[in-house]
Amino acid sequence: MLRLLRCRLPVRRYPWGVRAASEQTSSNESPGNRKYRDTVLLPQTDFPIRRGPGETASTELRVQEESGFLQLYAWQRARKTKKEFSLHDGPPYANGDPHVGHALNKILKDITNRFHMMRGYKVSYVPGWDCHGLPIELKALAELDEEAENMSATEIRSKAKMFAEKAIEKQKSSFIRWGIMADWDKCYYTFDPKYEAKQLDIFYKMYDKGHIYQDYKPVFWSPSTRTALAEAELEYNQEHISRSIFAKFPLHKAPPKLASIIDQYSSVSTLVWTTQPWTIPANQAICYMPDTEYAIAKCANTGEQYILAADRIESTALSLGTQLQVISTFKGVDLEGGICLHPTIADRLSPLLPANHVTMAKGTGLVHTAPAHGIEDYSVATHHKLPVDCLVNESGHFTTGAGADLENKAVLTDGNEAVIQMLLARKSLLKEESFVHSYPYDWRTKKPVIIRASKQWFVNTANIKDKAQDVLKKVKFVPASAAGRMLEMLDRRTYWCISRQRSWGVPIPVFYHKETGEPLINRQSMAHIMSLVEQHGTDVWWTLPLEDLLPKAVLQKVDGSSQALDYERGHDVLDIWFDSGTSWAHVLEDGEQRADVYMEGKDQLGGWFQSSLLTSVATRNKAPYRNIIVHGFTLSEKGEKMSKSVGNVVDPDVVINGGQDKVKEPAYGADVLRWWVAESNVFTEVLIGPAVLNSARDDINKLRNTLRFMLGNLSGFTPETDSVASSEMYLIDQYMLHVLQDYASKVTDAYKGYEFGKVVRLLEALVTRDLSSFYFSIIKDRLYCNEETDPKRRSCQTVLAEALDVVVRSFAPILPHLAEEVFQYLPYRKESECVFRTGWIKSNTVWKKLGLVEAIEAACSIRDIFLGSIPGKNAAEYEVTIVIDPGLLFELMETLQEDSSSSKSQLNEILMCSQTSLMSELPLDLSPEASVMKGSFLINLEDGDICQEESYKVVVEPSKKERCPRCRKFTTASSLAPCARCLEAIAGKSTP
Template sequence: MEYKDTLLMPKTEFPMRGNLPKREPEQQKNWESQDIYKMVQDRTKDRPLFVLHDGPPYANGDLHMGHALNKVLKDFIVRYKSMSGYCAPYVPGWDTHGLPIETALTKNKKVNRKEMSVAEFRKLCEEYAWTQIENQRSQFKSLGVRGDWENPYVTLKPEYEAQQIKVFGEMAKKGYIYKGKKPVYWSPSSESALAEAEIEYQDKRSPSIYVAFKVTDGKGVLNEGDQIIIWTTTPWTIPANLGISVHPALNYSVAEVDGVRYVVAEDLLASVAKELEWENAETVAIVKGESMDRMIAKHPLYDRESLVMLGEHVTTDAGTGAVHTAPGHGEDDFIVGQAYGLDVLCPVDEKGVMTSEAPGFEGIFYDEANKPITEALQEKGALLKLSFITHSYPHDWRTKKPTIFRATAQWFASIKDFRSELLEAVKETKWVPAWGETRLYNMVRDRGDWCISRQRAWGVPIPVFYAENGEPIITDETIQHVSDLFREHGSNIWFEKTANELLPEGFKHEGSPNGQFTKENDIMDVWFDSGSSHQAVLAEREDLVRPADLYLEGSDQYRGWFNSSLSTAVAVTGKAPYKGILSHGFALDGEGRKMSKSLGNVVLPSKVMNQLGADILRLWVASVDYQADVRVSDGILKQVAEVYRKIRNTFRFLLGNLADFNPETDAVQDSDLREVDRYMLVKLNTLIDKVKDAYENYEFAVIYHNVHNFCTIELSSFYLDFAKDVLYIEAKDQKDRRAIQTVLYETLLALVKLTAPILPHTADEVWGHIDWVKEESVQLVDMPESKNISDASALQEKWDRFMTLRDDVLKALEVARNEKVIGKSLTADIKLYPTNETKELLQSVKEDLKQLFIVSGFSIAGSYEEAPEGAQDFGQAKIVIEKADGETCDRCWIVTPEVGENKNHPTLCPRCASIVETYYA
């Protein structure tokens, strides 16, 4: 007889190797054929709603690790909520308008816009957007992200645009929308205005100049000919100068240098003197800033006045304390200029080229105008110093080129009119991390009015008509009509029809006596598009609700989507569109650097999935502290893959050792379980509670570490290790064996459910190998509940103490193994000399201690004080490890003198001989 054939070894078709890149696409096809999203929604339809509203990624290009991080985090939450008492729909979305698609067509696809109408070009943009959506959708699905992929929301869909028009109309109705000429971020490279969210800061080398303005009317305080010094890093704005701002509360020094009197802030005199290399500056007078109000200076280049004004924005952080003021090129400049009734001069066109309003520099690109303007100042004797500095400067986040402040006629949303409501809504929102509240609160508190118009073709038109007298027309009637037209035809109709054709039939207006109308050609800021999703998606769809429970995006969206959504929602409804905000950091390389093609450090989700599998990528997301910036590299992913392997092998062991177990007939009642089995259920309860609590608090790294530790420490290093002696060796229906299997069954079900939101492919693969479950997928069940274990706390206290002792025993065995006293632990005989407290603990343990320590011999050989010299001392016991006497059993590998007592099976121990004779004779 082959004794190995009498062992009850694990049996399962669940493979050891995941081979995820091959199996996951098959699993995804299965989900698609099942329509698993609909099955989950049908199962949970009568439950309370939990809505995580998807912030729309831009439909252009392949996914990067930031996309993967974001979508997988969302998927964790949605999957968990649907398994914990909620109906959790997930409607993915896409942002589709804006410059990147225009650029992709004109530059990459070589489309010539001049050869077609705006409507024709927009149709090409739409077609391109849909190809990008399809590409990204397949990549998101390959990540295992579950959602309503066949019915996403898309900002170019007619029903979305129709609702966006209503948001605009409601804001206009409340007086929050106006048209005005004021400086905005302007991108010459895009030929369009930009929002703050479209600005990023990069280093730029700029000229730094000190310029003198001669006083022509000092109001009896300064002398004619005194020179007020300004400092600027934008010489190209000097032709637009209309004034000089000083702070009313500052003292200004009149410093005489070589017979010339210069005026600078008293606090900055020393630094200016050093910069201008003055060696003999003498302060001859001190004047208060407020006394300089409405003094007149002469423009250094042109025959016109520069008005001295009082401005609270002036500081002594740098410069001279007297600020060059060009109302057409700066927000503070504009505000103070408006207060003093100055014009808004802007001698730069949409391409960044100087116009005829800058005599002498017409036709020169603004940045290239710095040099001739500086030379002209030199010739006029007004330039005191030229140097160069490198400083942080605003750039267009799409083209990566510098922006300027430029005054143009734009449409604005007046934030100041409902700022207090916005700030209150921020306070009422739940923030994770908590600092998010302060960040958005400060942004809302400090932000100016929102420029919502763009001079582009690809976007949602601003639904404004103009009468013959130029009066803008925004009424309930026109807004509703345009919204209905867009819902039926899409917004392209705006560019296909004339204004009169777009207006309601028979529309009349007193400003158009001849019945003729024109229409606005600008489109809306894309942040207005996505910021309207609370209306166009949450309020539009029957399966969702406003406000959403959660918005989850990267930390850059505090100035982006979180902000624009808040502005439009509070303006329209008086409330935030979300109950909670959760933000994450950026994905960096293994050294903490930003990923870039030039550095060659880009980690692509597609490559990770092709090499390792989506579940490895998802497990990486669970492993990181995502609220800060996160690192990813081949080395980091390799470590995560090792953790996955341990979790997978745990599932395989559990499945293999339950092959002959039927929970309906073979399960052991809790009251009949041994203490060690009940202890494992207490440990399982702890895991269940910790993991569910971590899901509730979005602490996925806690789940990652607790599941990993449970698999490697509680199970692999302890329970499963000693259980093999029972599971493989004992008779099939032996009580201790069935008790262990009962625990393994509970553990398997709990583990597969707990990990399902993070490892959906693997969890469903495991689920498919569990014979006794009825549901088609683990996605169609709820999270496990911790069971009531009698005397759980006392049981845990006792067995935690035992586990500490067991750790000491294992250390002693390791020392003995290194000293060649023993080989494997089953060749060892332990002689223990415990303290009285430890002896009482051991006497209370009813289980086989040899089995628990995985040795062939164990005895309490005496008291702690009686231990022989050389015994290993662990404080609670002294331990002597000896080689066990006897022969090794051919079946269970126990070493015992009893091997050979059974003449029919001379190489077996009595236990194995009895099992073989009873069940395998």
């Protein structure tokens, strides 16, 4: 098992203090010393350690241009490879400016795509936009005020399309600036004629299979936008206040089983509670739970008798401010056959009916039932054949059918009040009070909705649900918990209302007979409409004469005697979730293809993920995806929802280019935005703000510093001619190749698992701990002070070249601008060589050498003992003697130092002291200044077959030699003359 630098102490606790000659200068340095310093091989590179705020944006734009960001997608699609990866883009909505939610989503997708592309896959990623729907229509008409009310459907559609196109161009421009790889000239749009025609094809296939039907039933209705809504278009206000009431329905006919009891009293009423008084005029029944115990109770205040559930007597009495005395109890089933008088409409009777949806959680245990305004109520009406009369129009006002006292009143305001006053006048109101509860709102207008019966088109999800759930269980979810949430949402869905009463959308191409109202839709009519739409777009539904939409040739195949003028075209459009939910049919190249990945926010578990699944299962019996990746939402640094009024909105354009005040809002560039996305735990809520962005910028600058060190020390190095074979390298260099191979394997697995935060953590650990703090500190002396072409120097340069390549390729999907910028500064770069066109990490399995790990880690254990004994001091000022009994540990150390004493051995380099001695016995002539420390190391070889702990001693004493004026190590007889190693390095070099 690899145990990376297991015993190494943290750098911050023990500053090692060793510095090469190039890093120590003095104002009073002698000319002789300066001439030696001039022979040191200093790092040489123009790569800047950081970019100023003014440079960041311009540098990224230059890199995009020079590295061919816009051409990259087409290049990789043209490659000859059988490996395919498809990420189907969920279409963002074309109704506003780009925001950080877009950035989170698009950058996550781009990291995924770039990783797979670098690994040799031909990536399919077609960006798209959801272009229809009410929000766009409302925004497009917002500035027209009253003028909009008189506009025709075609005028509205024209305005809406123009608005959507502007939003698309603005969003697209931002996505490109963020470095998103795609074919931006071949995006998909839901208002594209070919897309619309394919959507209608899916609609008809579902209709033909019996999955789509028209019905008159209650649906969520938005009075503020005058259209039906799907559940995915609702948001719930937890602080909504309703006017709740207790009302009585006088008993007109006693239930047969209770007649002998009830006939004893002159006044018996059923007692109901509702939070929607305006629905009382639409009441058709009162429902009870058959198996629950009910009671007749006498009111202490009025003497009246009420029927209600026995379990609700105490709470109801408390709400009414009275006492209720139980006279008789009975089972709910005994209420069968009872009939009540309607409290507001004369001659209307309300039967008592059994129902399973009645609960005892609140209310009276008797449920006022208005089939036109409740889903469960409608089910009761269907079963018992009750009328489903809707007395509310599209704008949420009472119709003429509600009576003169209610006509034209808004049901949520003055209509509600009017009903309450009617109940009060008829002495049917017992109590009214405010009730705070969760209530559905229109997610667009943020105004309350109602449930209202109307004729709509529905997808019968009950027909599809079992198969949809079955195929969904075979889809992999990240995180895995999202699977359960989506299955639960799907299970609760009984039907899907897909019709909307607006102008900006894809029309439901159905004709209605003017006399009978019967719909006309069949294979011939649909084929004709789809042909027109594919050529001209869906505007034809509004612009062409009826005779062109329904020509004789089509009518003759239906009914030879009919004329086009006998029909009228429908006015409904398809729900935008049906729009986007059929995108797989247009985007995926093969009709049977499945995307490898769908990746969207968690709200899409009930939205696009689900609508895509239902349409795909309904038409081709399979899911449109193999994997679903679900991310969270973006919030402010304080975990709050972003709001302009609060002033915590983070604009991605300002993040990249800076605000008006560059001090308060500096230009961070796109890579900082991308780093923020990658390092965040995107599977929960993702926080963003100045502190987060500053931290991301600092992290990238630290990374740049490491990259600059590697680039600078690769000056004059050519991999093809100067590289050293791993077998001929120093063991510490071989060890670092081993570390790089392990890192490459782990980081690849993290990308595969969509754990981009883990990628960042692995990268930071490698760069900060293994490279900068450990390896670089060890090899600086060799890099700076050995002769330029010395194989020992070339050995660590070979590792630096490999490390730089591994590091840059590993973060390239996250920081593409920085990756390409680094390649532009490679001293041995071939012309026009780009990171993304040269593939993924090319680590070599030969690098993985478990045997040498023990030798290096044992040396590190000894080093930590040594450095821990001289905190804050320069390691080069000391000599170290290591005393180990003959055995395996001694043999391991001998692989690093053959001689008993050396100032140039591999072991000495790792310790960074001036001289290292390796002995089997403690020296007898220790100086008084010597310190002796004890340590031990657990040797683990052959996968645990060899496992033994061996002890050692470390003797530390000040060096007896002078400091070399060139390398600054204490290895020379005179401080005026370089050590033997340095003399050898500068031999033949001219000095002034």
